[in-house]
Amino acid sequence: MIRLVLADDEAMIRAGVRSILTTDPEIEVIAEAADGREAVDVVLSHRPDIALLDIRMPRLDGLAAAAELRAAVPEVAIVMLTTFDEDEYVARALAIGAAGFLLKAADPRELIMGVRAVAGGAAYLSPRIAQKVIAQLGGGRMAREEAARKEIAALTPRELDVLALVGRGRSNHDIARELFVSEGTVKSHVSAILLRLGLSNRVQAAILAYEAGLVRS
Known part of the structure; x- marks a missing residue:
């Protein structure tokens, strides 16, 4: 409920x-x-x-x-x-x-x-x-993408996979099914991503994923 x-x-x-x-x-x-x-x-x-x-x-x-x-x-x-x-x-x-x-x-x-x-x-x-x-993110796309890619460079390959799926609007349950891991593991990855990148929540993470080119409109 x-x-x-x-x-x-x-x-x-x-x-x-x-x-x-x-x-x-x-x-x-x-x-x-x-x-x-x-x-x-x-x-x-x-x-x-x-x-x-x-x-x-x-x-x-x-x-x-x-x-x-x-x-x-x-x-x-x-x-x-x-x-x-x-x-x-x-x-x-x-x-x-x-x-x-x-x-x-x-x-x-x-x-x-x-x-x-x-x-x-x-x-x-x-x-x-x-x-x-x-549309707002479209302006200065190349410069923003380069800056965003530098931000996410410290993430592990698995964290990048999770970030890309967050950027696509997937829930923890959907990400777990797609990556064949538990929801608890996904939650841990999301928390680590937010902490490492200094982000407040998934919306900000999704925007960064878009800026870094992990998600294409």
């Missing part, structure tokens, strides 16, 4: 999102919050698997709430939910270490897909967001 806390300052939006998520029997919305400060308190109290946070909320916006939660309970995955896809929001969310970024205007099935992907240990960006990120 995927335990989730939902935070949005609009009651109607919360009701709609809850209605969509609970069509999946594996997802349980265990608590809700109407502003960023309440969201932090609720997540700290309930310790869910995922905190689904709206970006624009009173008292404390979703990005600030995400930053507090990443510091206090890093084991809770953060997924940002918003009407907006401005570059500033995306950049800040990725820098904070959000594991997912979803748009409210997206197909309802994408909401469930994103939550399940993050719960499975993968990173998930709404396709519209992913396209923008890839």
